[in-house]
Amino acid sequence: MEKRALFSSKTLPYMLLLPQMAITLIFFYWPASQAIWQSFLLEDAFGLSSEFVGFENYRALFGQPEYYRAMVTTGVFSAAVAFLSLSLALLLASQADKQLRFGQGYKTLLIWPYAVAPAIAGVLWIFMFHPTLGMVSGPIRAMGVNWNPMLNANHAMILLVLSATWKQVSYNFLFFLAGLQAIPKSVIEAAAIDGSGPMRRFWTIIFPLLSPTTFFLIVVTIVYVFFETFGIIDAVTGGGPAGQTTTLVYKVYADGRLGGDLGGSAAQSVILMVIVIALTAIQFRYVERKVQY
Amino acid sequence: MVENRPFGNFIAYLTLALGVFIVAFPVYVAFVASTYDSATISNGNMSLIPGDQAPVNYYRTLFEGTARTSGQSVGGMMVNSFIMAMGIALGKILISILSAFAVVYFNFPFRKTAFWIIFITLMLPVEVRIYPTYKIVADLGMLDTYTGLILPLIASATGTLLFRQFFMTIPDELLEASKIDGAGAFRFFKDTLVPLSVTTIAALFVIQFIYGWNQYLWPLLITTKSSMQTIVIGIKQMLTTQDVLTEWQIAMTTAVLAMLPPVLVVIFMQRLFVKGLVETEK
Numbered sequence: 230m231e232k233r234a235l236f237s238s239k240t241l242p243y244m245l246l247l248p249q250m251a252i253t254l255i256f257f258y259w260p261a262s263q264a265i266w267q268s269f270l271l272e273d274a275f276g277l278s279s280e281f282v283g284f285e286n287y288r289a290l291f292g293q294p295e296y297y298r299a300m301v302t303t304g305v306f307s308a309a310v311a312f313l314s315l316s317l318a319l320l321l322a323s324q325a326d327k328q329l330r331f332g333q334g335y336k337t338l339l340i341w342p343y344a345v346a347p348a349i350a351g352v353l354w355i356f357m358f359h360p361t362l363g364m365v366s367g368p369i370r371a372m373g374v375n376w377n378p379m380l381n382a383n384h385a386m387i388l389l390v391l392s393a394t395w396k397q398v399s400y401n402f403l404f405f406l407a408g409l410q411a412i413p414k415s416v417i418e419a420a421a422i423d424g425s426g427p428m429r430r431f432w433t434i435i436f437p438l439l440s441p442t443t444f445f446l447i448v449v450t451i452v453y454v455f456f457e458t459f460g461i462i463d464a465v466t467g468g469g470p471a472g473q474t475t476t477l478v479y480k481v482y483a484d485g486r487l488g489g490d491l492g493g494s495a496a497q498s499v500i501l502m503v504i505v506i507a508l509t510a511i512q513f514r515y516v517e518r519k520v521q522y
Numbered sequence: 523m524v525e526n527r528p529f530g531n532f533i534a535y536l537t538l539a540l541g542v543f544i545v546a547f548p549v550y551v552a553f554v555a556s557t558y559d560s561a562t563i564s565n566g567n568m569s570l571i572p573g574d575q576a577p578v579n580y581y582r583t584l585f586e587g588t589a590r591t592s593g594q595s596v597g598g599m600m601v602n603s604f605i606m607a608m609g610i611a612l613g614k615i616l617i618s619i620l621s622a623f624a625v626v627y628f629n630f631p632f633r634k635t636a637f638w639i640i641f642i643t644l645m646l647p648v649e650v651r652i653y654p655t656y657k658i659v660a661d662l663g664m665l666d667t668y669t670g671l672i673l674p675l676i677a678s679a680t681g682t683l684l685f686r687q688f689f690m691t692i693p694d695e696l697l698e699a700s701k702i703d704g705a706g707a708f709r710f711f712k713d714t715l716v717p718l719s720v721t722t723i724a725a726l727f728v729i730q731f732i733y734g735w736n737q738y739l740w741p742l743l744i745t746t747k748s749s750m751q752t753i754v755i756g757i758k759q760m761l762t763t764q765d766v767l768t769e770w771q772i773a774m775t776t777a778v779l780a781m782l783p784p785v786l787v788v789i790f791m792q793r794l795f796v797k798g799l800v801e802t803e804k
Contacts, residue, residue, distance in 0.1 A: 232694055235629045236707045245624035246636055249617040252677035257643045260654035267654065321541045324534040337792060338542045343799075344784035345549075346736035346754045352761065352777050353548040356555065356770065362566045364551060395548065400799070407800060427530060456649045460738035464758050478649050482739070485653045494653055501650040509645045 261502065267495035279492075286496040295472060296480070296497075303476040306389065307454040311447055313394045318401030318446075319439075323431065325402075326409040336406070343399040347392075348460030354392040355465045378466070382473035385466045389474060392465065393458050400453075401446050408442035409435065448512045452505070477501060549781065555774035556580070563770045575771065583775040596776050599753040602668075603735055604783070606752060609672035610734030611727050618681030618726075619719065623711055625682070626689040627697070644679040648740055656743050666750045671741055675734070680802045681726055687801070688722045689715070725798030728791050732784045753780045 268286050270279040290296050325335055342350070357365045360377040369376040378384040412435060420430050459478050462468060468475035468483055475483065478501065485494030550570075557576040558568050587595040624630075625637050648655065655674055664670030692715070700710045716723075741752045751759070757780060760773040788795050 232626060232690075232697070235697075236627055236710075238628060238707060239630075241707055242624040242628035242630045242633075245620045245628075249621040249640060249677060249682065250636070252617065252673060253640060253643055255658065256655055256674040256677055257646055257651070258639075260651040260658055261646055263654035263657070264651050317541075320537060324537045327531065327534050329531065329534055329538075335538045335542065337789060339538075339545055340792070340796075341785050341788045342545055344732050344736075344788040345781050346738065346784075348738045348754050348758060349736075349777050349780050350548075352757055352773065353552050355761075356774060357548060357551055362564055362568075362770070364568070367566065395545070399545070403796060403799060427527070452647075456647050459649060460736075460754070463738070463742075464761075481649070482652065486743075491653060498650050498653070502646065505647065505650060506645050 264495045264498045264502070267492055268499045269492075270495075271492050282492075286492045290493055290496050290500075295475070298472070299475050299477050299480045302386075302474060303455065306386070306393070306458070306474075306476060307451045309386075309390045310393045310397060310454050310458075311450045313390065314397040314401050314450060315443065315446055317394070318398050319405050319443075321398070322402050322405035322409055323435070325406055339402055340399045342396050343403075345396060346460060347396060347457050348464040350392045350396045351389075351461035351464035354388055354395070358388050358391075380470055382470055385470060385474050388465055389458070389461060392461050393454060396461075397450055397453055401450065404442055404446055405439065408439050412438050445512065448508055452508055455501075455504070477504075549778075552774045552777050555771060556778050558771055560769055560771050579771050579775045580779075583772050583779065594748040594751060594756065596753060596756060596779060598749065599751050599756045600779065600783075602750060603752040603754065603780075605668055606671045606737065606741070607731050607734035607783075609668060610675050610737075611730035613672060613676035614678070614681045614730050615723055615726055617676060619685050619716075619723070622682050622685035622689060623715065626686055627707070627710075640679050640682050642679075643677065644683075648675065652739065652743060659744055665744050666747045670744050671737075671750075671752075675737065675740060681730075684722060684726055684802050685719065688719060692718060721794070721797070722801075724791075725794045725801065727798075728787055728795045729798035729802060731787060735784050 269281055269283060271282040271285060272279040321339060325332060325339070329335070345353075355363075355378070357363050358376070358378060360366055360379055366376050375381075376384060378388045416434060416438075417430055420434055425433070455476070456478055458476070459482070462474060462476060462479050466474045468479050477497065481494050481497045481501065484490045484497065554570060554572050555563055555568060556579050558573040559575045559578075562568055562573065583595075584597040585595050587598075621636075621640060625633060659665060659670045659674060662670075664673070696714055697710060700714055705713065736754060737752070738754055741755050742758075745751055745755065753776065757773055757776045760776060761768045761770070
């Protein structure tokens with residue numbers, strides 16, 4: 230699709246594109262290519278010289294048990310947050326889609342956590358679940374669980390999943406609600422006349438019709454867990470206890486900054502780039518987005 | 523309504539009320555904590571009814587800061603966050619509306635190439651290229667500056683795609699009419715395109731303001747001076763979770779203050795927010 234009427238100018242379009250192109254080249258393409266280049270280099274301890282080592286950094290990475298652990302952590306974290314936030318959001322959206330009084334009010338009250346920064350969301354949850362002063366920790370202990378997210382990796386992971394889900398439900402809710410409202414009422418009425426109850430209508434008509442939305446949200450939520458939960462992890466656990474809640478992105482940060490292993494960190498960045506590109510490609514393949522060209 | 527089921531509606535109200543409760547509870551707890559003194563909180567004696575320390579806590583947080591933030595007041599951090607969020611939002615709108623204008627309304631060699639160069643950046647979040655980008659910003663001498671905080675984050679494909687999509691829906695007749703009236707490209711942009719795009723601009727602004735305000739990793743890397751800290755980074759510095767001496771009442775006051783601007787934006791500009799969110803699809 231292109232416009233029929235256009236301006237013709239030799240220089241103006243380039244001038245208009247210049248700011249975005251300059252920033253994109255300097256801050257996107259140059260660093261990305263640097264990351265790829267660095268991933269093949271090995272720096273000495275003082276960062277004074279570096280030599281080309283081919284795939285050595287990658288080989289070292291895949292020889293590290295920590296890297297596999299970070300992969301498993303990221304996988305578990307993504308799966309848990311995707312499952313919880315999507316099912317909660319769908320439950321809430323399907324209720325909000327009914328014609329209720331104050332429907333708009335409920336919507337407003339449910340969507341605002343989107344605006345809370347991930348790191349702040351983490352701070353709110355660690356405060357409630359803090360082992361010594363947390364409000365919710367007391368009751369949990371009373372039930373006989375020795376709750377301590379600072380020392381117990383499972384507890385730490387539960388806390389991360391809760392905070393990340395809390396923040397993501399609002400986004401998924403909004404998209405599910407829009408998806409539900411786009412389903413023609415006549416289809417549902419027809420099913421009702423044929424005698425199928427609300428549950429049956431939901432699982433045989435509404436849920437299948439929502440599948441593009443669901444698929445889109447799964448991809449978005451996975452990307453969210455991969456990248457944006459960095460703030461939550463840094464605020465709540467700092468990757469601990471003993472590196473057990475370190476995700477792939479957190480490891481890039483920790484290895485480069487705290488460990489000073491720039492080659493290894495760059496190799497991890499490259500792997501992440503490949504993952505993002507794959508996720509985006511999947512998303513475009515299955516969710517037709519309105520981008521032509 | 524398909525059918526009337528009073529019990530079904532009752533369940534709906536109950537579910538939604540429970541949802542709202544879960545969503546609001548952590549924030550309410552933070553608010554309550556911002557009204558108590560340090561001792562009550564660290565003894566675990568805080569109740570769910572607000573205390574009377576709010577004026578003290580908010581005054582100290584906003585204007586004095588804590589020892590952990592090396593005396594940097596949260597008020598100053600909020601100013602930094604605000605400058606960064608505004609810079610990112612306005613910068614993004616400016617560069618993306620210009621490039622979308624070029625890509626849609628001009629025919630020139632490399633038009634498709636230009637579009638793809640921008641489009642591919644959708645796939646490269648800042649997290650996957652942090653150290654090389656950090657190095658470039660350092661080499662350019664932009665560490666601890668607003669420019670360094672803002673510039674690397676304003677280039678992304680979302681804005682350009684959004685404007686491009688919107689421009690495509692504007693009828694060609696409008697451009698033909700302005701051409702007949704003798705308007706040039708600049709005139710058409712200023713008098714026709716921008717006024718028509720106001721809603722799109724506002725929607726993008728809301729989304730990008732929230733995005734900018736909530737940035738974490740990037741400011742964490744490039745700010746070293748405490749005077750350049752943003753509020754989201756500042757709160758992390760206040761709590762070392764292992765440490766009992768964390769001044770939780772100040773940390774929670776800061777959390778409330780950090781949430782306030784973006785949450786207000788969402789609540790009061792809900793229509794624009796939803797529009798921006800759904801149309802940029804992130």
